[in-house]
Amino acid sequence: MSKKILSGPYIMWMIGFILIPLALIVYYGLTDRSGAFTLANVLSVTSPEHAKALWLSLGLSFISTVLCLILAYPLAMVLRSRGMGQGSFIVFIFILPMWMNFLLRTLAWQTLLEKNGVINGILTALHLPNQNLINTSGAIILGMVYNFLPFMVLPIYNVLMKIDDNVISAARDLGANSVQVLFRILFPLSIPGIVSGITMVFVPALTTFVISNLLGGSKILLIGNVIEQEFTKGSNWNLGSGLSLVLMIFILISMALIAKYDKNGEGTAF
Amino acid sequence: MGQPLIDLRNITKSFDGTMVLDDLNLSVKENAFVTLLGPSGCGKTTTLRIIGGFESPDKGQVIFDGQDITSLPPNKRQLNTVFQKYALFNHMSISENIAFGLKIKNKPKAYIKDKIKYALRLVNLDGFENRTVSSLSGGQQQRIAIARAIVNEPRVLLLDEPLGALDLKLRQDMQYELIRLKNELGITFIYVTHDQEEALTMSDTIVVMNQGYIQQMGSPENIYNEPENAFVADFIGESNIVPGIMVRDELVEIFHAKFVCVDKGFGIHKPVDVVIRPEDIDLVAPEEGTLTGIVTHLIFKGVHYEMEVTTPDGFEWLVHSTDMFPVGQEVGIHVNPFDIQIMNKPASEDEEAVGINE
Numbered sequence A: 001m002s003k004k005i006l007s008g009p010y011i012m013w014m015i016g017f018i019l020i021p022l023a024l025i026v027y028y029g030l031t032d033r034s035g036a037f038t039l040a041n042v043l044s045v046t047s048p049e050h051a052k053a054l055w056l057s058l059g060l061s062f063i064s065t066v067l068c069l070i071l072a073y074p075l076a077m078v079l080r081s082r083g084m085g086q087g088s089f090i091v092f093i094f095i096l097p098m099w100m101n102f103l104l105r106t107l108a109w110q111t112l113l114e115k116n117g118v119i120n121g122i123l124t125a126l127h128l129p130n131q132n133l134i135n136t137s138g139a140i141i142l143g144m145v146y147n148f149l150p151f152m153v154l155p156i157y158n159v160l161m162k163i164d165d166n167v168i169s170a171a172r173d174l175g176a177n178s179v180q181v182l183f184r185i186l187f188p189l190s191i192p193g194i195v196s197g198i199t200m201v202f203v204p205a206l207t208t209f210v211i212s213n214l215l216g217g218s219k220i221l222l223i224g225n226v227i228e229q230e231f232t233k234g235s236n237w238n239l240g241s242g243l244s245l246v247l248m249i250f251i252l253i254s255m256a257l258i259a260k261y262d263k264n265g266e267g268t269a270f
Numbered sequence B: 001m002g003q004p005l006i007d008l009r010n011i012t013k014s015f016d017g018t019m020v021l022d023d024l025n026l027s028v029k030e031n032a033f034v035t036l037l038g039p040s041g042c043g044k045t046t047t048l049r050i051i052g053g054f055e056s057p058d059k060g061q062v063i064f065d066g067q068d069i070t071s072l073p074p075n076k077r078q079l080n081t082v083f084q085k086y087a088l089f090n091h092m093s094i095s096e097n098i099a100f101g102l103k104i105k106n107k108p109k110a111y112i113k114d115k116i117k118y119a120l121r122l123v124n125l126d127g128f129e130n131r132t133v134s135s136l137s138g139g140q141q142q143r144i145a146i147a148r149a150i151v152n153e154p155r156v157l158l159l160d161e162p163l164g165a166l167d168l169k170l171r172q173d174m175q176y177e178l179i180r181l182k183n184e185l186g187i188t189f190i191y192v193t194h195d196q197e198e199a200l201t202m203s204d205t206i207v208v209m210n211q212g213y214i215q216q217m218g219s220p221e222n223i224y225n226e227p228e229n230a231f232v233a234d235f236i237g238e239s240n241i242v243p244g245i246m247v248r249d250e251l252v253e254i255f256h257a258k259f260v261c262v263d264k265g266f267g268i269h270k271p272v273d274v275v276i277r278p279e280d281i282d283l284v285a286p287e288e289g290t291l292t293g294i295v296t297h298l299i300f301k302g303v304h305y306e307m308e309v310t311t312p313d314g315f316e317w318l319v320h321s322t323d324m325f326p327v328g329q330e331v332g333i334h335v336n337p338f339d340i341q342i343m344n345k346p347a348s349e350d351e352e353a354v355g356i357n358e
């Protein structure tokens, strides 16, 4: 009885702020303006313009996720070897920027990368040719990696810290050298952290429109931007919802793939 | 026999300025069962880690089979370790755990398969190949850790309190298992424990350590019956350690009573420490005892009664006996000459403090 009362507010929350909006998205996505059922909104993803935005989003977020992983793993390893005190201080330094507003951080990059921005200013002062930095895919990837890297570092650092030193000693004892310890022990044992890191980077990267708005300009449209524009400028909620559904399906597929790899990874990865 | 298989020479190790091992010398013969015994923090694990190669000594050498291996990394040493907390690989099945060392050494598949089967049979866990680590009980995990080590056919197995986390019954079972295993495999065991009973049961040589020093080394009987100092006497089993004066050879005075003993060569009128085990004290009628006292405490312990007898000088003697004497009764204390163990007094006050503190 008391449990029911306690869970009441959460159930209300879930219904009001998760289920109803989701149902509305599904409803709008599968109907046209007059309210009749249609698949046109969903299928519009196959239009060249939308498909291009979707593939670009998938591509850029994939590259960003991989870059985050490549940067985060060695960092997490270093932090682990530093031991508790020093390691957690560096982690703290690392997540410090996260205390600043996400928009501000991205705007700062805009200021740095702009045509007449800080970097080009320095290049001019050094009599070097100016670079076209802003409004490129590279700028978007940079923004994604910069903003989402901590979400990759933290879960990996957490799983690595949980690995008992004796387990590593045991592997050494049984004849494994450092490389073998890395690939047969540390890496497989940190897969849960890697998976949650990938999820926490890939999903927001795939759906972002702020980073691409600020660093990609109007030239580069990600699927997030397309959806945003349908809701705001285009006022076509049906189309926006339809594309959101498609995006959700893509995220579900990616998650399923990762989860499958995780299962495989447990024990038989090597 | 001849040269020892492992020889630790003048090993010194300190952590953050604190001396953990101080000029430690230890020889282990091939096929021995050597136990390092001592209170928590005395440097047992550190000694084992130095032999295993996980820690390098500040000074001194580790000699293995005549070769200096002091700077050889652990993966190149011909010995394997069973760790204090098992340290199994949770992401692998049981057979993968056991196969780990063999796969690293690129042994053929068929050989590995046979070895897994053999090792599981040896530790009485046939058919556990495909179980996960987390589905095993503590005792089973322990046995897998042993199996994982022995399939590599090490010449020496290092075991760091392998039974520490098990309950009493299981621990006793495993003690016999380990002895059986050792006899079957014929490899050298270096075993760490802080449980003196375990050490006495299992080993052929016990090394009693305290605060980074070896206090005494010898066979279980030797250590138990002839402790060299108060620390060893106190640590190995319960005992009464009383001050005495060696009147002459084979006669010692304790609390103004003269006891006949068998020790010689301590000098005349020399202060000594006397060790008498509680089970070696016979309680007799007051007029028959060398000393008399009053029973001040009585507990039934199952196999025997534990009593405290207070003598007029205020010393409380711990006595184990199958005969019961009620509290308040006056009794005589009698000890057979060969049950009296005489030890030299510690050379300095410091050494004494070290001995009694733990």
Ligand SMILES: Nc1ncnc2c1ncn2[C@@H]1O[C@H](COP(=O)(O)OP(=O)(O)OP(=O)(O)O)[C@@H](O)[C@H]1O
Pocket (backbone or CB within 6 Å): B015, B016, B020, B038, B039, B040, B041, B042, B043, B044, B045, B046, B047, B194
């Ligand atoms: N890596 C280390 N850094 C700092 N101090 C250490 C380290 N390893 C061990 N010590 C210290 O060295 C001393 C001896 O430790 P050791 O682990 O050898 O004790 P032990 O005899 O195995 O004790 P236990 O029975 O509790 O396992 C302890 O005071 C411990 O705190």
Ligand SMILES: [Mg+2]
Pocket (backbone or CB within 6 Å): B044, B045, B046, B084, B160
């Ligand atoms: Mg220890």
